[in-house]
Amino acid sequence: MVAAATGHPAPPDSSAGPAEHAHTAAWIAGVLRGRIAAGELTPGSKLSEQALSTALGVSRNTLREAFSTLAGEAVVTKIPNRGVFVASPGAEEVREIYRVRRMIEPAAVLWGEVTPEALADLEAIVGRARDARDSGSVHGMADANQALHSAVVGLSGSEELRTLMARVLAEMRLVFHAMASAPDFHSHYVDRNVELVERLRAGERTEAAAGLREYLDAAEAELLGHLADDREDRPQGARQVTRRGSG
Amino acid sequence: MVAAATGHPAPPDSSAGPAEHAHTAAWIAGVLRGRIAAGELTPGSKLSEQALSTALGVSRNTLREAFSTLAGEAVVTKIPNRGVFVASPGAEEVREIYRVRRMIEPAAVLWGEVTPEALADLEAIVGRARDARDSGSVHGMADANQALHSAVVGLSGSEELRTLMARVLAEMRLVFHAMASAPDFHSHYVDRNVELVERLRAGERTEAAAGLREYLDAAEAELLGHLADDREDRPQGARQVTRRGSG
DNA sequence: TGCACAGGATTGTTCAACAATTCTGTGGAT
DNA sequence: ATCCACAGAATTGTTGAACAATCCTGTGCA
Numbered sequence: 001m002v003a004a005a006t007g008h009p010a011p012p013d014s015s016a017g018p019a020e021h022a023h024t025a026a027w028i029a030g031v032l033r034g035r036i037a038a039g040e041l042t043p044g045s046k047l048s049e050q051a052l053s054t055a056l057g058v059s060r061n062t063l064r065e066a067f068s069t070l071a072g073e074a075v076v077t078k079i080p081n082r083g084v085f086v087a088s089p090g091a092e093e094v095r096e097i098y099r100v101r102r103m104i105e106p107a108a109v110l111w112g113e114v115t116p117e118a119l120a121d122l123e124a125i126v127g128r129a130r131d132a133r134d135s136g137s138v139h140g141m142a143d144a145n146q147a148l149h150s151a152v153v154g155l156s157g158s159e160e161l162r163t164l165m166a167r168v169l170a171e172m173r174l175v176f177h178a179m180a181s182a183p184d185f186h187s188h189y190v191d192r193n194v195e196l197v198e199r200l201r202a203g204e205r206t207e208a209a210a211g212l213r214e215y216l217d218a219a220e221a222e223l224l225g226h227l228a229d230d231r232e233d234r235p236q237g238a239r240q241v242t243r244r245g246s247g
Numbered sequence: 248m249v250a251a252a253t254g255h256p257a258p259p260d261s262s263a264g265p266a267e268h269a270h271t272a273a274w275i276a277g278v279l280r281g282r283i284a285a286g287e288l289t290p291g292s293k294l295s296e297q298a299l300s301t302a303l304g305v306s307r308n309t310l311r312e313a314f315s316t317l318a319g320e321a322v323v324t325k326i327p328n329r330g331v332f333v334a335s336p337g338a339e340e341v342r343e344i345y346r347v348r349r350m351i352e353p354a355a356v357l358w359g360e361v362t363p364e365a366l367a368d369l370e371a372i373v374g375r376a377r378d379a380r381d382s383g384s385v386h387g388m389a390d391a392n393q394a395l396h397s398a399v400v401g402l403s404g405s406e407e408l409r410t411l412m413a414r415v416l417a418e419m420r421l422v423f424h425a426m427a428s429a430p431d432f433h434s435h436y437v438d439r440n441v442e443l444v445e446r447l448r449a450g451e452r453t454e455a456a457a458g459l460r461e462y463l464d465a466a467e468a469e470l471l472g473h474l475a476d477d478r479e480d481r482p483q484g485a486r487q488v489t490r491r492g493s494g
Numbered sequence: 495t496g497c498a499c500a501g502g503a504t505t506g507t508t509c510a511a512c513a514a515t516t517c518t519g520t521g522g523a524t
Numbered sequence: 525a526t527c528c529a530c531a532g533a534a535t536t537g538t539t540g541a542a543c544a545a546t547c548c549t550g551t552g553c554a
Contacts, residue, residue, distance in 0.1 A: 021545050022327040022506055025315065049536070059508045061308045064537090065315045068272070072319030080269040081515045081536060099405040107354035111460070158346040164411060213358070269515080269537055296505070306539045311506090328505060328546050 112155025
């Protein structure tokens with residue numbers, strides 16, 4: 001299937017807000033970001049300017065502005081004279097993701113401000129993760145896991161680091177979307193996350209950071225393994241979905 | 248002076264490269280980035296679409312694409328229906344800068360890969376910093392300082408963190424450009440940097456990270472102090488250079 | 495001095511056009 | 525049958541003009 005989705009969302013001038021002007025490009029960027037995150041636009045698929053602009057009801061110029069924004073977020077890859085494609089992270093990108101996470105997450109654990117409210121948030125999240133595991137909800141575990149690690153980085157108090165972490169987690173989601181089968185990746189790590197939060201509550205920051213780094217090492221290794229398996233299963237063409245016919 | 252500079256650089260189709268097409272927007276973004284970094288475009292000044300597009304010899308649409316990119320990098324601030332302005336970081340932005348630096352720099356020191364080559368690089372840089380101080384070159388000290396801290400983050404091995412650090416250092420440059428007087432900010436810290444590298448060579452990572460965090464605390468405090476002084480000197484209008492006439 | 499208001503300037507967005515490049519499919523040569 | 529050249533189609537890159545929406549400016553009036 002070609003990337004340009006069919007159902008176009010509400011046109012820019014639908015509601016009666018005071019300043020509906022001057023938001024189209026950002027709005028388009030948000031729509032595309034959302035569809036990519038939701039997996040509707042699969043990694044590697046091409047985003048045709050003409051198809052998308054007519055489908056979304058905006059001009060090519062405005063769409064291009066949105067593309068510039070998304071390319072800056074690495075949500076989308078721009079190849080000159082070829083077009084833009086949904087980012088399709090592979091093994092190297094996964095390694096980079098974990099290089100980043102192995103720095104900023106333990107740093108936030110070690111040096112962040114662990115307020116009682118933050119601690120309560122973290123505990124609520126690991127609770128949700130446990131519930132999700134007990135009810136067998138892979139989606140719920142994935143969500144809780146992302147929320148937990150996002151909250152961990154939030155301990156740093158830095159908006160910029162949170163943004164970076166959000167980008168990295170979005171890229172993680174793309175990695176999962178690009179994999180053929182979605183193996184039960186998260187259930188192994190629920191207990192590790194519980195342990196992390198317990199150590200934080202106990203004030204054992206050094207141990208919490210060390211454990212977190214071990215966890216990240218293990219998760220990276222497992223993910224790379226899954227990725228290699230997946231690559232074996234479908235020998236070619238999985239990462240460059242350019243053709244238009246049946247998938 | 249209005250923001251649209253006069254001398255337009257070489258037009259897109261000047262050299263005889265194979266693919267001179269498909270680079271205008273990125274090229275424009277680079278030009279603007281450079282002029283802002285060089286201080287030619289002062290913080291707070293407005294970047295008029297019409298003036299800039301004619302001065303640079305590109306269309307408004309292409310210029311807007313470049314603006315989207317730069318806004319994503321926080322080099323430029325986009326206010327709907329008002330225009331885009333060179334970012335003008337104040338006290339809050341400085342605090343955020345140091346929140347980021349206090350996380351990623353010590354993290355790289357603690358957990359990065361300190362190869363002999365990286366160590367040699369760091370020592371070469373502190374050497375340059377010392378030379379600059381001895382010869383009284385404020386510019387040289389500033390350059391060496393930025394190079395050092397960029398290299399420290401480079402220990403993490405992560406391209407993304409390097410990019411983030413580059414952005415943060417670019418914002419630091421804007422802070423200095425926004426200040427009326429450029430006090431001798433760096434000379435105090437040359438010895439601290441020397442100490443940092445020595446500890447790294449000795450393998451005392453924990454101490455190196457702790458010292459680095461102290462250094463960042465001190466630098467932040469001093470910078471915020473200078474910023475407050477500066478604000479006292481010129482009570483108003485310094486951060487919103489919108490008018491066009493004489494400055 | 496303070497405020498409404500008209501006019502001009504600027505941004506936001508679209509459209510149509512053209513140049514440059516890539517993609518596609520056809521035909522010929524080996 | 526495979527490979528290569530090549531023309532035509534499709535797509536991207538970029539421009540210019542146009543118009544709507546919003547902001548800014550200066551004027552006149554209370």
